[in-house]
Amino acid sequence: MTPVDHKEVGKLMETYFKGLHQADSAILRDVFHPQLAYVCATEGDELYLDLETYMARVDGREPPARRGEQRAEEVLEVAFASDRLACVSARMTMMGRDFHDLLTLVRHGAEWRIVAKVFSYVPGKD
Template identity: 30%
Template sequence: MQPDVRAAIEQTIQTYFDGLYEGNADKLASVFHPGSALTYDNAGTVLVWPLADWLKAVRERPSPQARGLARDDAILLIDQSGPTTALVKVKCQIPPRYFTDYLNLLCIGGQWKVAQKVFATEVRN
């Protein structure tokens, strides 16, 4: 992977992390493709959460930052499968919920955008 490509992907993910922690839906929207969605397992049922609905939920909940919650986010893996496609595995948290996200990115018009997010949640006491 070329260093400039890696840096661009990492910047997209950093904006994602910052948006999550700050509860900044506009910042999050800036790194997602408008047609993207979030997909997850809920007790054996696959649920698809439209991006607009998720951003609305982010706007309506107190941010982790405002709640004084610990921040622990990191990129665990970047796998670029072609010049315009990449998969990024990350960890993040909103205690007591801990997330592993698989972010599928596409480079659109020279900018890396999340085209699909698939995530798992673990609740800890």
């Protein structure tokens, strides 16, 4: 893929991490596809949500930023399958948990959007 694609996905991921840290659904809507599939794959806590249900959950949580949590995240891998399909593996720590996200991105118009967020978590280390 082009350097522009890499830059766009990097910017999307920065917005994604910011939106999660601030628990701001308006920010997150800028990165998610309207047909988002949200899947928690943690054993015993499996969950399958659509965009609106997930955004309501985000709106109902206390933002990690307000609790004084420092941002702790990284993009582990970005893989482009075509000019319209990419996958991102990322890790983050927030709300007392270490998360591993596998994000599927598609072109939505002229922009990259997350169409599937599949993740698991373990309790964070103190």
